[in-house]
Amino acid sequence: MEDRTRIIGGPTGMPAPATTVQGVGRTQMGLDPMRTQMGMPMQTLSLECLSGNRYAMAPEVTREHALVVLKASGQQLGRRAPINIALCIDRSGSMEGEPLEYVKRACDYVVDMLEPNDILSIITFEEQVDVLMPARRVVNKALVKEHIHRLEVGNTTNLYDGMMAACMQIASVQQQAPGYVHRVLLLTDGEPTAGLKDFNSIVQQVAQQKANGISVTALGFGSEYNEELMAGIARRSGGNYYYIQRPDLIPEVFRRELESLLTIVAKNVRVRFNLSRWVQVRQVYGFQPAFQHRAIEVSVPDIERGTVRTVLAELELDRHPQGIFRVAKIDVLYDDVVNNRPERASTDCVFEFTNDRDLLAANINPVVRNELEIAQASQNLQRTIMGMRTQQLTATGALQELQKTRAILSQTGQTQQAQELDAAMQALQRGGADVEKTLIGTIYELDQGKR
Amino acid sequence: MSDMESTRVIGATTGTPVAPGDRTMVAPAAGSADALRTQMGGTTTCPVCKSTTPMYETYCGECGFLLSSAVAEEIEAPVEEAPAAELVDSQSGRRYRLRQGDNTVGRQGTDVLVADSTVSRTHARITIEGDQITVEDLGSTNGTKVGDKRIGANEPTPAASGMPLKFGNWQVVLEVPGNVAAAAAPAAEQTVVLPGEEAAAGAEPPTEAASDRTPPAETVEAAPEEAPVETAAPVALLRKTGGPAGDIPITEGTITVGRRSTNTISLPEDPYISGAHAEITTDNTGTYLIDMGSTNGTLVNGQKLTPNERQLLLSGDEVQIGQTTYQFEHVEPSEESDQMTG
Numbered sequence: 001m002e003d004r005t006r007i008i009g010g011p012t013g014m015p016a017p018a019t020t021v022q023g024v025g026r027t028q029m030g031l032d033p034m035r036t037q038m039g040m041p042m043q044t045l046s047l048e049c050l051s052g053n054r055y056a057m058a059p060e061v062t063r064e065h066a067l068v069v070l071k072a073s074g075q076q077l078g079r080r081a082p083i084n085i086a087l088c089i090d091r092s093g094s095m096e097g098e099p100l101e102y103v104k105r106a107c108d109y110v111v112d113m114l115e116p117n118d119i120l121s122i123i124t125f126e127e128q129v130d131v132l133m134p135a136r137r138v139v140n141k142a143l144v145k146e147h148i149h150r151l152e153v154g155n156t157t158n159l160y161d162g163m164m165a166a167c168m169q170i171a172s173v174q175q176q177a178p179g180y181v182h183r184v185l186l187l188t189d190g191e192p193t194a195g196l197k198d199f200n201s202i203v204q205q206v207a208q209q210k211a212n213g214i215s216v217t218a219l220g221f222g223s224e225y226n227e228e229l230m231a232g233i234a235r236r237s238g239g240n241y242y243y244i245q246r247p248d249l250i251p252e253v254f255r256r257e258l259e260s261l262l263t264i265v266a267k268n269v270r271v272r273f274n275l276s277r278w279v280q281v282r283q284v285y286g287f288q289p290a291f292q293h294r295a296i297e298v299s300v301p302d303i304e305r306g307t308v309r310t311v312l313a314e315l316e317l318d319r320h321p322q323g324i325f326r327v328a329k330i331d332v333l334y335d336d337v338v339n340n341r342p343e344r345a346s347t348d349c350v351f352e353f354t355n356d357r358d359l360l361a362a363n364i365n366p367v368v369r370n371e372l373e374i375a376q377a378s379q380n381l382q383r384t385i386m387g388m389r390t391q392q393l394t395a396t397g398a399l400q401e402l403q404k405t406r407a408i409l410s411q412t413g414q415t416q417q418a419q420e421l422d423a424a425m426q427a428l429q430r431g432g433a434d435v436e437k438t439l440i441g442t443i444y445e446l447d448q449g450k451r
Numbered sequence: 452m453s454d455m456e457s458t459r460v461i462g463a464t465t466g467t468p469v470a471p472g473d474r475t476m477v478a479p480a481a482g483s484a485d486a487l488r489t490q491m492g493g494t495t496t497c498p499v500c501k502s503t504t505p506m507y508e509t510y511c512g513e514c515g516f517l518l519s520s521a522v523a524e525e526i527e528a529p530v531e532e533a534p535a536a537e538l539v540d541s542q543s544g545r546r547y548r549l550r551q552g553d554n555t556v557g558r559q560g561t562d563v564l565v566a567d568s569t570v571s572r573t574h575a576r577i578t579i580e581g582d583q584i585t586v587e588d589l590g591s592t593n594g595t596k597v598g599d600k601r602i603g604a605n606e607p608t609p610a611a612s613g614m615p616l617k618f619g620n621w622q623v624v625l626e627v628p629g630n631v632a633a634a635a636a637p638a639a640e641q642t643v644v645l646p647g648e649e650a651a652a653g654a655e656p657p658t659e660a661a662s663d664r665t666p667p668a669e670t671v672e673a674a675p676e677e678a679p680v681e682t683a684a685p686v687a688l689l690r691k692t693g694g695p696a697g698d699i700p701i702t703e704g705t706i707t708v709g710r711r712s713t714n715t716i717s718l719p720e721d722p723y724i725s726g727a728h729a730e731i732t733t734d735n736t737g738t739y740l741i742d743m744g745s746t747n748g749t750l751v752n753g754q755k756l757t758p759n760e761r762q763l764l765l766s767g768d769e770v771q772i773g774q775t776t777y778q779f780e781h782v783e784p785s786e787e788s789d790q791m792t793g
Contacts, residue, residue: 211767276510276513276514278514279515282564323516325514
């Protein structure tokens with residue numbers, strides 16, 4: 001009974017001295033069944049699983065929720081992980097003037113922020129792809145900037161080849177850079193007009209890169225780019241997605257992205273639900289789960305220091321006998337980039353099955369309910385966008401829907417996303433074209449489960 | 452045995468023979484006191500589902516029951532109903548149970564949850580009323596086919612057992628169990644089809660083994676699917692994606708892989724594979740690949756393994772042994788094919 005909540009790092013386990021953990025090799029960790037079960041403190045991530053209700057109905061098929069909460073410690077534990085970053089810049093004709101000037105400034109900023117260990121490559125694309133600077137440590141910052149400032153615009157947008165060239169630059173030094181955070185920053189202001197243009201092919205390639213440990217952050221600028229494609233790239237690769245409305249915001253967005261990159265403490269994060277008998281998963285909100293043997297797994301974006309990441313699953317529970325059951329064992333596998341080693345943690349999702357309906361009503365977990373409302377808000381937004389696209393929803397109808405969703409978001413504490421909806425509603429009233437771009441950004445943030 | 456009686460087995464179930472070969476029961480590494488106990492037979496029988504679990508586990512590895520909870524009376528395991536019908540994905544061997552009434556099919560929050568990008572979030576509905584089955588497309592992007600016929604949106608179309616159904620690019624066969632007696636058996640007999648010639652190398656044919664063990668009469672209250680899993684049945688597979696050698700079916704425990712015939716899985720077709728090339732160990736924490744110091748090495752997702760170091764394999768991992776490339780995947784024992792019907 002006392003075992004029901006297992007907060008890793010909580011008072012259950014004796015804190016192990018850090019040296020012991022470090023001395024344990026990777027092979028041994030996989031073998032030791034006690035390590036992950038007794039709530040030993042996790043160095044980098046702490047793991048908790050909250051059941052949507054303490055109780056579930058025993059005599060009927062029910063749907064309940066399980067919330068996995070991953071918390072990264074806010075303390076700086078050792079040095080930051082070095083980064084291997086590729087700036088992949090669209091210099092098609094439409095970038096002429098102000099946008100390109102701001103891009104140059106943003107690149108300068110990135111160069112300034114790099115430490116001697118970090119690796120940088122710069123790739124530009126228009127019809128052709130140029131590797132302005134192959135992947136290497138930045139020794140002479142002034143020289144790199146000089147190259148950046150010679151950038152000029154070309155004509156069409158060969159996004160795919162540009163992105164792949166950037167991934168190749170990252171990959172070329174990947175072997176020599178263990179423990180690095182590998183990331184492409186892809187900035188574009190338009191639809192792909194040259195090279196491979198098909199959404200599925202591009203996104204599939206991105207997923208392949210993700211499997212090789214390379215994420216792409218998609219920075220969409222202006223009103224002409226394909227937000228579906230850019231968000232798709234970010235989603236499949238575990239990077240971030242930004243919509244940049246005005247050119248003068250480009251440096252600021254680069255700053256935010258770099259800040260997030262420099263504080264990553266866990267990458268290649270996978271959450272696996274090992275399901276007990278009589279349990280199925282109906283969905284994992286915002287993620288596309290992979291099915292395994294009586295288990296499902298989702299791949300979660302990299303986690304930054306001091307942040308919380310949530311994964312919410314809807315479970316279907318068949319009839320159970322009365323009693324306490326673990327409906328799923330949760331495993332989290334990740335690469336600890338601070339200590340440069342693979343880690344894993346486990347916890348249990350437990351329900352008590354009862355015949356007493358009143359017990360259920362009184363024991364709803366408010367944290368899980370809050371997350372569920374956020375997840376539903378994201379689905380509302382997707383429906384609103386679809387409605388607008390198919391014209392089944394008028395501007396007034398869309399406004400009403402957005403207003404409702406906005407209310408949910410502010411009630412659930414998603415202030416920033418509520419503000420984004422305000423901006424989207426204003427744009428909608430003006431008849432602006434960037435409503436969808438804003439909304440897709442909001443959906444992306446909500447689905448990432450970053451709280 | 453005295454261990455068992457003194458502790459957690461409750462009520463009339465004490466005498467029930469322990470189901471051997473439960474997948475979750477694996478001798479863990481020596482070293483901890485608990486592990487030693489397990490090797491000497493320190494297991495607990497779950498009062499609910501009758502599976503055995505190592506003593507140190509808090510919850511039953513099969514049904515998740517909290518083994519330490521005090522139970523006054525005997526617990527009745529819920530009787531699992533035979534599905535009204537099933538969708539069978541012949542590619543993955545997965546079976547999706549369908550209930551009487553409405554069953555939604557799609558990628559998000561549906562009764563039949565599919566991970567295929569060509570399937571819409573809420574793609575279609577399969578309605579079962581008695582022995583009448585209809586399929587209705589719910590306005591999906593990539594459409595639905597019943598048999599060879601593409602059906603229009605929101606037009607319930609009758610379907611029958613044995614018919615192929617196609618949702619987007621996801622193809623399945625609709626199967627209706629013929630009668631109640633047949634309903635229990637097929638679950639045990641249905642096994643993922645292994646590419647022919649390799650089956651002999653590692654596993655004895657799981658089909659026969661499973662049906663042999665099915666008791667003639669179910670005396671315990673456990674569900675009919677309770678037939679023990681044959682331990683030699685593959686739990687995972689390295690499916691060949693290119694190169695000269697064949698597939699590698701992976702069974703619980705440790706298997707060896709190499710060119711010589713003394714290996715559990717012998718791969719003489721690829722000259723770049725060493726005589727004793729690699730070892731694959733599967734326990735309840737996962738499947739691990741160990742390069743045994745081969746001449747040409749072993750690669751996982753393009754990274755060369757350090758010899759004699761365990762590498763955890765995850766679904767979808769790309770493995771290269773010699774000149775042959777593989778994709779790692781878990782094999783779903785048929786017995787638990789009901790897992791993802793939700």
